[in-house]
Amino acid sequence: MKLQIQNSFTAELPADPNQINVPRQVHQACYSYTLPKKPSNPSLIHASTEVANAIGLSQEDILSADFLNTFSGSTIYPSTKPYALSYAGHQFGNWAGQLGDGRAINLTEVVHENKSYTLQLKGAGPTPYSRTADGFAVLRSSIREHLCAEAMHYLGVPTTRSLSLMLSGDQVLRDVIYNGNPAYEKGAIVCRVAPSFIRFGSFELFASREDHVNLKLLADFTIKHHFSHIKKEGVEKYLAFFQEVTQTTLNMIVHWQRVGFVHGVMNTDNMSIHGVTIDYGPYGWLEDYNSTWTPNTTDSQHKRYRFGNQPEIALWNLYQLANALYPLIQDAKPLETILNAYSTNYEKEYLNMMKNKLGFQIKKEQDVVLIQSLTQLLERVETDMTIFFRNLSNVTKADTALTAFNAIKDAFYSEKDLDKTILEDWHDWFEMYSIRINEEAISDFVRKEQMDQVNPKYVLRNYMAQLCIDNADKGDYALLNELFEMLKNPYDEQPNSQKWFAKRPDWARNKVGCSMLSCSS
Template identity: 85%
Template sequence: MKLHIKNNFTSELPADPIEINTPRQVQQSAYSYVLPKKPSNPSLIHASNEVAHAIGISDEDLLLADFLHIFSGSTIYPETNPFALCYAGHQFGNWAGQLGDGRAINLTEVIHENKIYTLQLKGAGPTPYSRTADGFAVLRSSIREHLCAEAMHYLGVPTTRSLSLMLSGDQVLRDVMYNGNPAYEKGAIVCRVAPSFIRFGSFEMFASREDYVNLKLLADFTIKHHFPHIQGEGIEKYLAFFQEVTRTTLKMILHWQRVGFVHGVMNTDNMSIHGITIDYGPYGWLEDYNSGWTPNTTDSQHKRYRFGNQPEIALWNLYQLANALYPLIKDAKPLETILDAFSTEYEKEYLDMMRNKLGFQIKKESDIVLIQSLTQLLERVETDMTIFFRNLSDVTKADLAITAFDSIKDAFYNEKDLDETVLKDWYDWLEKYSIRINEEILLDTERKNQMNAVNPKYVLRNYMAQLCIDDADKGDYSLLNELFEMLKKPYDEQPNFQKWFAKRPDWARDKVGCSMLSCSS
């Protein structure tokens, strides 16, 4: 197995001079060198061939002992120095100070077909940023990360990728619900792949300590290697960088809202400067359309990171990044101009995204009212978001409201909740929708194809991941393989997987791991 190694990050940015792996405050450093802890008996559960090919690893390489040893942390690849990033962040709106890679170790950077990737092991042991934690991860959370990263990619959502999922052979103690009942679970290691793992919090770290020399070094490094198209020097360069991060972050959030994804922990240390989804912890897809839902038990009281609040939180986080970059720009006005444009731009692009979901090509001002009334209706009674939008494409121009209703009624969790008032409102909305699609030029089949290209049929529902986890805990990975293959084509009909195009079962409504999750990993 031959990787084309690049050590840009460690060559050009300051290292922690202390190489003792103990929790501590790390000053004036972008990272600390740290070795993964050798697992006792690693074994490969699953690998993504597509991710392997992207970084220059062949199908044959995946079968080699070298692959197992390197991506479990047992062996260090030649001419590489694994490291953990130093960063800070705001957690649930509060400044948390230094955080850093507490259970992630970056193996190296590689280049393949002129693209740079950072390879990172999650769950490979403690780092100087682990604080009171052990740096390991369990099979439960690792399966969720591995499946979700790839599911998001195939949905068209900007994301980190997952190369491999391995068992460490060791037991890890975890308190799943933070309720004083810890238990041993199987340890696991995921290899995450991204252009880099630089976060908003990477800049916040240096800015908060008034270490402006290293703040500038990090900004210059990031632009040089990851935004090389940004030309110029000084203030204009940093503003262009911030503008691009703002734009890609907005696009990412639009995709989340399009497919009904809720991140659950949108702290600034979990926000990538690449505008990609990182750090899959207590995430979830909306089952019933509920703008107030969060999958995170830690967030259950205030619901800061609820589905409907994700755009506002993205903007709040961008404000923190702007504050961190301010010492390089020394002028708040141009930063404020970029930030002020976010909400207006988001509303405009959200409207276009919803038009696509509804099958509208022609833009009409009245669409705003139709969309707002729809989202209000969807929240009136439990309505499965994925099934509703997918089945809406079956409505034809010739359908009367009552016929159109037959197309979507499978999306309701309990039809008995649809009293006369709610039914009337649905018929009224469907009548307006019928009028609206009759104003479109597209034929019914063309509109259906367009809608099905943006409204997935299959998403990684929490109960599906939990079933997979339960089986994997017993050593059965057949469901993991099945879900992985299905999620590679989420917009296709895939009749052989039809059983997964279904509402959340009743048993999963309040089951741990299926409704809400903790940050426990």
């Protein structure tokens, strides 16, 4: 196994001079050198061949002892020195101070085909940023991260990737929903892959400590290596950087809303400067369309990170990044201009996304009303988001309102809830929808084809992940392999996978892991 190593982050940015691996405050450093803890009996459960190929590895490499040892943390790859990142953040709207990689250790950077990647082990042991935690991860949460990161990629959602999922051979103590009943679970390690793991909180840490020297070093490094197309200098360079982070973050949120993904814990330390989904913890997928739903038990009271609030939280987080970058710019007005444009730009991008979901190409002023009335209708009774939008493409221009309604009625969890008033409102909506699609020049066939490319048939529903976890706990990984392969083609019909195109089963409605998840998930 041969990787093309590049250690620019550790070569160009300041290290923590203290190499004692105990929880502590780390000052004037971007990272701390930290070795993974050797697992007792590592074994490979699954690896993504596509991610392996992206970093220059083959299928043969995946099956090698070197792969197992390197990506389980058993051995350190030659010419590398693993490290944990230092950063801070706002958690649930409150300043938390220094946080850092508490259960993640960056192995190295690699280059392949002129692209740079950082390889990071999640769950490989404690770091100086672990605080009161042990730095390990369990099979349950590791399966969720491995499957979802790759599922999101194939959905077209910006995301970190997952190279491998391994068992450590060790037991890890966890309290699944923080109810005072901890239990031992199988330990596991995921290798995450991203351009870098620099976060909003990376800049917040230095700004909060008024360490403007290292704040500038980090910003200059980030732009040089990850935004090298920015050719401006001085203040304009940092503004261009912030503008791009704002736009890519906005794009990511629009994709989340498109597929019904709820991150669950959008703290500023969980926001990537690359505008990619990072840190798959208590995430979830909308089953019924419910803008107030959050999967995170920690957020169950205030629902700060609920589905419908994700666009606003992204903006709030961008404000915190702007505050962190302000010392490099010394002028609030251009930052405010970028931030003020976010809401307008988001509404425009959201409208375009929803028009695509509904099969509209031409611009019509009434589309805003049609979309708003639809989302209100979807919330009146439990309506499966994925099934509704996927089946909507089966509606034709010739259909009556009743025929069109029948095309999507499988999306309702209980037809008994559809009283006369709601049925009339749906009838009225489909009357408007019929008029609207008849204004389009494209054929029913083309419209369906286009809609089916933005409305997935298969997503990683919460109960599917839990079934996979339950089987894996018994050493059965067949379902994991099946789901992984299916989720690589989420927009295809895949007749052999039709059973997964179904509403959430009743047993999963309130089951831990399916509807309720904690930050240990």
